[in-house]
Amino acid sequence: MPMPWSLAKMRCGGLLLALIAVPLMAKDIPMATPILIAHRGASGERPEHTLASYQLAIDQGADFIEPDLVLTKDGILVARHENEISETTDVSVRAEFAARKTTKAIDGEAKSGWFTEDFTLAELKTLRAKERLPQLRPANMAYDGQFDVPTFDEILELIKVNEAKIKRRIGVYPETKHPTYFTQIGLPHEGVLLASLTRFGYGKRDDLVFIQSFEVGNLKALHGKTKLRLIQLIDAEGGPADAPTVRYADIITLEGLKAVAKYADGIGPNKALVIPRDANGALGTPTMLVRNAHAAGLAVHPWTFRRENYFLPTGQKAGADPTTPGNLAAEIGAFVVAGVDGLFSDNSAEARAALTPAGAF
DSSP: OOOOOEEEEEETTTTEEEEEEOSSSSOOOOSSOOOEEEEETTTSHHHHHHSSHHHHHTTTTTEEEEEEEEOOOSSOOOEEEEHHHHHBBBBGOGGGGGOOOOOEEETTTTEOOOBBBGSSSHTTTSSSOOSSSEEEEEEEETTTTTTOOHHHHHHHHHHHHHHHHHHHOOOEEEEOSSSSHHHHHTTOHHHHHHOOOOOOOOTTTTTTBBEEEEEEEEHHHHHHHSEEEEEEEOOSOOTTTTTOOOOHHHHTTHHHHHHTTTTTTTEBBBBBTSOOBBSSSSSSOOSSSSHHHHHHHHHEOOOBBBBBBSOOOBBOOSSSSSBBOOHHHHHHHHHHHHSSSEEEEEEEHHHHHHHOOOOOO
């Protein structure tokens, strides 16, 4: 049964903003309007995982901002897509750190480059962020070198400042990246993550927080330590790095989803698991995943919705140039009809417009 929800309205800057209440419990789903999760901030318009990217996403109406969290040598949570940072910072051209280039086994895969766990926070703060997808998002390169690597505490402070300024609740949706790997090197996520959230007043079931992970053990450990809501991420292939005998294909069965519901409140599936694409790249028929997840009491937040033709289904593309924005709203609309409870997007403005009920603003 849908959870009751309310639509509060306020005046801000001459605009009528719609504030859609987020459910107190993720298992009280489906929501009337899916939540918008700003994937790495407004990463379609600013270098990802920067305070500028998160700020723009808030300005564009995102319900939640999403930082991927890794740790520094001195145990501080920072926001990077991966602990290997050559794609997202200028570390590769910094002579003072040249000797730190190395190769490591991360979740069983060899990775070469520079890693956050080999830098103190003070050292990381000397680096500058850059666009991770310059060929697809050349306009974002204009911001290269302008922003540093933010800590999780700085992100939470940004949220609090904005909430006070615009009188709107803003959620945070952190992902623990490679938690088993970090635990093995003596830098576990759980304690510092929960400590930061507690410091900023988060800890209750109805707080606007979802903690997500592709791994299972990390979520089960958090389940015993916090009332905050947890999300099991699910990719289209492979399985959790900490559970080599488990495949994501097993998790998305009805029985697998019932097992997830014992320690988590929702799933974050690759969107192809909700609506696959056919041989021509067009959207196909929705699977049973949303229905089965709801039957198990789980919310469904698929990822990732992006406006560039390169990422869009056939039928929503606008020409042949992979960098040109296509019809993201149409793709999002298909997933709303399929019953999702939220979604991750790099493009908060377009996604907000696609998700906003007619007449709400």
